[in-house]
Amino acid sequence: MISRAEFARRRRELMDLMGNNSIAILPSAKEVVRSRDTDYLFRQDSDFYYLTGFPEPDAVLVLLPGREHGEYVIFCREKDLKMETWHGRREGQVGAKKNYGCNDAFPIDDIDEILPGLMEGRDRIYYEFGNHTDFDNSIMGWVNTLRAQVKKGAHPPGELIDLSHILHDMRLIKSKAEIRVMQKAAEISANAHIAAMKRCQPGLNELQIEGELKYSFANQGARTEAYNSIVAGGENACILHYVENNCELKDGDLLLIDAGCELDGYASDISRTFPVNGKFTKEQKQAYEWVLKANKEAIKSAKPGKPWSAPHDTAVRILTKGLVEMGILEGDVDQLVEEEAYKPFYMHKTGHWIGLDVHDVGDYLQDKDPRELSEGMILTVEPGLYFAPKTKGLDKKWWGIGIRVEDDILITKRSNRILTKTVPKEVDEIEALMKPKRRRKS
Ligand code: GLY
Ligand code: MN
Ligand code: MN
16 A cells, blocks of 8 residues: 555655646546446546545645645545445545545535635646546636736736646656555466466366456455456467457467556556467477567666666567577568568567556656666566468468567666566476366366
8 A cells, every 4th residue: 555655755746846836736537437327447547646545536636835724635525425325435525634634625516616716826737738628628717717817916827837747757766665566466466367377278268267367356455457358369369459358268279368457556467378278389389488588588688777678679689589590580680670570470569667557657768769767667578479360471380379478577776676477487387387287187
């Protein structure tokens, strides 16, 4: 769990960067209809959560550095016994102050009357434009309310600054508490992958493996997935974001699972690929060993001071070499890398930042160059090879093999730590883990 003190530290850091005479305004996420009168499970906006920990929709955070009567203000739903009987508990203004440390809390329904007064006299508004059209309009409406009062002495803010820029830079570097939560999320997901590997056998449906993952997440205290699980048997693995998860798992095929839980708002993201029947074929093993080598070498290259693109460059070189050695590409490795000849078989990047969002925020470039890795960043390393059936010029023996091996990596002071290391990825480890099933079958 992230402590109240840490949420307060984040707000302090942001307000110090904003400077006095400014105001930050950030709305919560909204409830989203799934069907008619049924909503999707509510998920708080990551930026809003990062600064408040407040779990409700219909709320707005306002930060007012230097305000005498309190710098941290929340607008939120009022207590309402009838609504709470039907739809669940609400903090109300008293709870927002008591449990979330706000200096002031107001009913959300009063925001139009109160917010212009809070803006008044401040020069700059920090706000994330373009995420919510109706809220963008509200911001302009509140500024215009003040503009209409200039003759009476009002001082409307004249500058609008993108809040996400500084906030996302803060989010990119994880604190000790964030690392603890993400390590725990990674361990829960690792255990779920192990359970799925143990359960897997020919004749099961992909959906049953998805169920195993979900059960394992929930059983360990993580209610939701960080993204829709990919459970892709055989050629389905060649569809990068395959989420139908409704096919039978076949003897002789591989199974690619890309799944991670969300814990206390933080994501994990693991991919493993293994044989449905517990034993790799010659071609599967050959391709798998190249992806695994790319994964391990790319992880080694993810070090402080190295560009964030280093793992990708490392992976691309190894995968291209592998494609040549497997007889799939022909020519000089350097030249093939230069020509991006690997792209039909490896079409995505080797990783991304991960945090409150699975594809987390934070710039990847600085002054047009790949950003340097530094302590506290967490990223995934996820090379793969995908041999879709009917690929022109590709020997049939490779068709339907899709492989990805993905780990979550914390950049430490001198090196890195693999948060997801407890899920087996060596061929012999995987085969040993799945072996009891093979014995039972025969
Ligand atoms: N599961 C999405 C990704 O690996 O980026
Ligand atoms: Mn990923
Ligand atoms: Mn993934």
